[in-house]
Amino acid sequence: MSVRYDIRPIIVLGEANWNRSAEKQSAFTFPTNMKSEGLIRNTLTKLYQAKINGKGNLFETVINDCQLVFQMSGSGFYEVNYFYSQEAGDVAALISDIEAEYKGMVQDYIYNTIKAKAAEKGLVLEQEAVQKNQSIVLTFNLNG
């Protein structure tokens, strides 16, 4: 190995892009590490077949009788707002499940992006493997 890079794909990288039109309306908030609206929507649909209202920096859904409002924060990640303190435990469990599924979607997204871009550039995929730690390893031959 001659050089090794650690890279944060833009899909997981935080950045300040808060939209001022999205104003706080609720009493309680959970921060998350989720930044892609599309992948959050896919996650909610996959896990709960949830109906989602709104779009962009502010959208909401109801899961197991908990109303969850996803709002873009100043850090560039969504936070989840909810309205009743007694729901805190349920909301924490829901968000934990959502984030776990979301991470898998992020991994799939990055995997598909790399494979598509590599194909565009004519790189030859020599090997593809899933490790015990669930990492996906792609080996491309650069000899052309």
Add this chain to the structure above:
Amino acid sequence: MSTERKLIISIDKDGNVTAEINGVKGPSCKDYTKLIEQLIEGKIINETLTSEYYEQEIKTDDRSHLSNNL
């Protein structure tokens, strides 16, 4: 005999990515930096050089050129 040049990309379950260039000696391995960023659509946050980076690549063309001059 030329060395196999390989790009090995690992995507962990949280979406973090590491990329390694193998089989390229010397600073020319950094020629692939742009390619890696384009493939991954991300920002490089850390770069680790290895001993192979400090080795000098022997070019086959240079050798044949020398032979022709003998």
